[in-house]
Amino acid sequence: MLSKVITISQQKGGTGKTTLAVHLAMGFIKYHNFKVAVVDTDPQGSLGKWFMIRSENKIANDNLTFKTASLWGAQYESKTLKKDHDVVIIDTPPKIESDARPSIEASDLVLIPMSPSHVDFWATEAIIDIAKKANKKIMIQINRANQRSKLIIKTNDYIKSLNVPSVETIIGNRQIYASSMGEGKTAIEKQRKGSAVDEIKKLSDQILSELN
Ligand SMILES: Nc1ncnc2c1ncn2[C@@H]1O[C@H](COP(=O)(O)OP(=O)(O)OP(=O)(O)O)[C@@H](O)[C@H]1O
Ligand SMILES: [Mg+2]
Numbered sequence: 001m002l003s004k005v006i007t008i009s010q011q012k013g014g015t016g017k018t019t020l021a022v023h024l025a026m027g028f029i030k031y032h033n034f035k036v037a038v039v040d041t042d043p044q045g046s047l048g049k050w051f052m053i054r055s056e057n058k059i060a061n062d063n064l065t066f067k068t069a070s071l072w073g074a075q076y077e078s079k080t081l082k083k084d085h086d087v088v089i090i091d092t093p094p095k096i097e098s099d100a101r102p103s104i105e106a107s108d109l110v111l112i113p114m115s116p117s118h119v120d121f122w123a124t125e126a127i128i129d130i131a132k133k134a135n136k137k138i139m140i141q142i143n144r145a146n147q148r149s150k151l152i153i154k155t156n157d158y159i160k161s162l163n164v165p166s167v168e169t170i171i172g173n174r175q176i177y178a179s180s181m182g183e184g185k186t187a188i189e190k191q192r193k194g195s196a197v198d199e200i201k202k203l204s205d206q207i208l209s210e211l212n
Pocket of ligand 2: 046
């Protein structure tokens with residue numbers, strides 16, 4: 001068992017935390033044969049809704065465990081789950097309050113999804129500050145990117161100025177990420193090849209090498 005905890009966190013809403021949580025989880029299962037637990041700490045319950053649709057549609061959940069917890073509860077829950085899972089992924093609510101810290105404390109890696117937009121840049125500093133103070137490994141994941149946009153260059157410059165590493169693979173703005181989740185699936189279960197499949201495979205490889 002690898003027994004690592006990844007907390008996906010970002011103050012700004014809608015940056016792709018839940019999308020990243022489920023795609024990374026299924027990427028680890030499919031490409032690395034891992035046993036993965038996902039923990040929903042968001043009262044909105046998007047991750048739980050996805051898992052419910054999945055279960056109702058009788059989609060196989062081999063090697064996938066789903067739990068809900070409060071942000072405080074996530075600390076205890078992840079400690080228990082990591083004993084018999086390779087990776088525990090904690091999905092968090094958008095707003096950072098002081099009680100976001102326990103889920104950060106519980107983690108081996110804080111993964112921060114961020115769109116290539118200045119509004120996202122401004123929101124990212126608070127969570128980086130918390131993760132740095134907790135002495136945690138941090139990675140920014142650029143999500144919903146239009147590869148041809150000039151903002152990608154600005155985003156890379158911005159990340160450099162923060163002095164935090166980012167995941168090399170940039171996740172594109174692709175409808176399949178959104179539409180697959182509505183069916184309780186992920187892009188990599190809907191498609192056998194294509195850009196989204198390439199992205200998630202590379203993403204899971206890169207995050208794994210960071211955890212090791
Ligand atoms: N790479 C992507 N391409 C296209 N759509 C995306 C992508 N990532 C996320 N989305 C869409 O953006 C919206 C927000 O994504 P998601 O719910 O994952 O964000 P979140 O950070 O978890 O939001 P919240 O802060 O409300 O929990 C959703 O409609 C989702 O389908
Ligand atoms: Mg969410």
